[in-house]
Amino acid sequence: MGRTKDPRAAGLAALAALIADETRAACLLALLDGRAWTAGELARHAGVAPSTLSEHLGKLVAGGLLAQERQGRHRYVRLADARVATLVEDLAAQLPPAQGRPVRGLREASAGSAMARGRTCYDHLAGRLGITLTDALTARGLLRQDTGFALTEAGLAWFAAAGISLDGGGRRPLARACLDWTERRPHLAGVAGAALCRHALEAGWCERIGSERAVRVTGTGERELSALLGVPADALR
Structure with a gap:
């Protein structure tokens, strides 16, 4: 008889996949400043087109990592809560030191x-x-x-x-x-x-x-x- 699959496995895999994209990761790291950013600001920060960034933001909001609100024609996003910030910072802390990476200016x-x-x-x-x-x-x-x-x-x-x-x-x-x-x-x-x-x-x-x-x-x-x-x-x- 096979083992019963842990019901959390699918959710954990989905969460990992949500973060495992360089553009989405760049957005999450930027939002660690605790402030709300506009979609345009994040697009420039991540170096992608606004339309591309909008798709990524939609996935992060749907996945519960970001919260959003609109003021006039602007769409603002921020980390959903302190637990998301803790998750992102803890993951970033596991990265090896960026030794040998050339500094661009x-x-x-x-x-x-x-x-x-x-x-x-x-x-x-x-x-x-x-x-x-x-x-x-x-x-x-x-x-x-x-x-x-x-x-x-x-x-x-x-x-x-x-x-x-x-x-x-x-x-x-x-x-x-x-x-x-x-x-x-x-x-x-x-x-x-x-x-x-x-x-x-x-x-x-x-x-x-x-x-x-x-x-x-x-x-x-x-x-x-x-x-x-x-x-x-x-x-x-």
């Missing part, structure tokens, strides 16, 4: 360097900046990493004292490890990671640069993060 090299220094990973901070802040929280006893990521009582008090609200997370974990695809180490995600990123941008601690997901710490951010977490300014640059 100074602009690409500068953009790649900026992304490695600091960027948003959907709704939390990543790159060396994300790792630096995660390490600082851990060193001060605010975050535990020994049995999975978890905020300590001191950590909860720190967020409250810093004016960073942890409310409204729904079913998301309060703290979650997200493997950083450039640093190959976990940074803070989950409700706490999203709240820290949101506060950093709204309070002017960080600012977005360029058209990618790259962010940099401002002078205000250097002073505040040094005071709150004891991070040296040069470690934030």
Whole structure:
């Protein structure tokens, strides 16, 4: 008698096939910035015709990976939720380092360097900046990493004292490890990671640069993060 086929197998295969296209993968990676993009913006980013991109977007929406809305004549799409962002980032983190790949000009090299220094990973901070802040929280006893990521009582008090609200997370974990695809180490995600990123941008601690997901710490951010977490300014640059 043969084994009963796992009912999840067909769904998993369909999901893998949905992602296993370079144009669709490029769209998913671009949308990790947490913002909504127009179909035209994604077409230019992926280097395909708008009609081709529209077909791909239709498949991603139908597959539940993207959500869409229309405003006037524009069609906006974004990742469906944080679970999709986690899936895409975790898959990207499994890629081998891009060693030996030629860099196409100074602009690409500068953009790649900026992304490695600091960027948003959907709704939390990543790159060396994300790792630096995660390490600082851990060193001060605010975050535990020994049995999975978890905020300590001191950590909860720190967020409250810093004016960073942890409310409204729904079913998301309060703290979650997200493997950083450039640093190959976990940074803070989950409700706490999203709240820290949101506060950093709204309070002017960080600012977005360029058209990618790259962010940099401002002078205000250097002073505040040094005071709150004891991070040296040069470690934030």
